[in-house]
Amino acid sequence: MTVHANTCFTAPKDTAISIGVRPWRLLFILIVATGGCRSGRESAAPNQPYAEARHSTALAAPAGRYNTVSNDNSYFVTYTPTPDPIPLNKMFELSVWVCGAQYRSHPLSEIELHADAAMPEHDHGMNTKPKVRANPDGSFTVKGMLFHMPGRWELYLDVTRAGVTERAQFEVQLE
């Protein structure tokens, strides 16, 4: 996987909108982005249990990346899947960048990242246990992700620093 930049903002792809969805989903996303769902920034309010972001919310997502703020507002977490869009029932990888929520120009160091996913309506998770590797440029590579079933998945990127964990939660609709 090629990592093009070491900032949470620089887009790794030159596509204007790469939201990991098929065209029919654009309609859904437009509805979400225009008021059908809270934006990622709004959902990151401290009283919310988890920050939540659908792909391409109103959080000014750089092209080709999905991002949100962690549940206690400390981190701005961005990921790109490979392949994109995420395929059904095939292994995929994530490249993840974790920056401070206020200062997003550089990935943070001295943090740990844990990745997992689940289908809340089915009460089950993945059948794989992903592994996370920290890269020299400050990004992370997550291997071993596999969404074996169509439907709504929640992707959890948990950031731990100095013993405190915050969750960045994303929603992925897989058809």
Added chain:
Amino acid sequence: MTRSLGTRTTVLFIATLCFTALSGARGQLGDERKSKVIEFTDQELAIIREMSPLPPVPRDETNAYADDPRAARFGQFLFFDRRLSANESVACSTCHDPARAFADGKPLAEGVDKGDRHTLALWNVAYNRWFFWDGRADTLWSQALRPIESPSELGISRLQLAHHLFGDSQLKKAYEAIFGTLPTLSQAGRFPPSGRPVSDDASSPEHLAWAAIQPSDQEDVNRVFVNVAKSIAAYERRLISRDSSFDQFANALKKNDSAGVQKYPANAQRGLKLFIGRGNCRLCHSGPNFSDSEFHDTRLRTSDGGPPRDAARYLGAEQVLRDEFSARGAYSDDRTGPAAEKLEFLDNGQQNWGLFKTPTLRNVSATAPYMHHGQLATLRDVVLHYSFLPGATESHHPERILVRLNLSDTEIEDLVAFLESLTDLTLNPALLRQPESP
């Protein structure tokens, strides 16, 4: 749900002609229902496009002989060779009978002894991620090893197998032409007539005989054992079903071939719509091989009506993780590729207790009875189970996929019609019997 937001269909199927043709057999349907137009949304059409065609057979880099025609012929010969069993009356083809769509028609397998699970058919087995109902093998060739030494299947040992090849001039010649010289099995002091590792009984004569062999000789025998299994896998990779009436329908859809589309019975079209929609069948039976190749709780009682007692995936995952014949083991021809990667990320735990693999649905109409213990006799019984969950066990698994669908009689018939439309038993006749020579 985003599904409902897709642009409504641009394709309409006037099914009247099909219904007219079927009206004699389906007289119970009212006229109103017969004349309904079958409609697929764009989203449904996109899903149908992903269900067909079946892609080319995936490469198996862990088996250097997977696509070697000599190995496939050798494996086919052995597949039908009853001499490779303890009573010389059972072969792979006994349970995977070509005359019964590579299944056996029995609830539970019967080799040299009674088995405790239903025989899985072999159609499209090359597409599997995991093998056996519990996924205790991660490659097709490592699957083929197990029945040879299973006491209820062929019931011989790897040493007996090696001696059999060595003692039969035809087999020896064929083997050595592909894999090189066999070990000198005539040296009785080095190679006793029988022996194998018996993990759960270290005091068994078979285990003791195996343990007495030099490690390098064990490795040589293991290599013969594996080469036989890789040959059988090379044969089994050729058992492909890909041209069912559903595939023809899907192809006609892609080509906007209305005549082709209308050849597909309306009840099967309605069944397809249920399959990918309200029936939730596609949650597990996804993709062009109609299986996610993963493991689920079907909430079925055992064939004697009792509660589930089979640990299934929980044990299978544990076994495959410590299997010396796995994709990452010494006998694999690709220890770091995608097949080995499956093991690296495999997550096992209590949540896997009692889960069984999703079988393919291609040719399912020809492989009754159904489910892991052969509990259900017909496809209608299967659909009834998933519709009403009669007598279902309390789920011991957190997964909550199965819910009562309360399908109508017509919907049940439609789903069965769709499942029947996944049938394509066409195969080169030469693959259906033992070749004259190995």
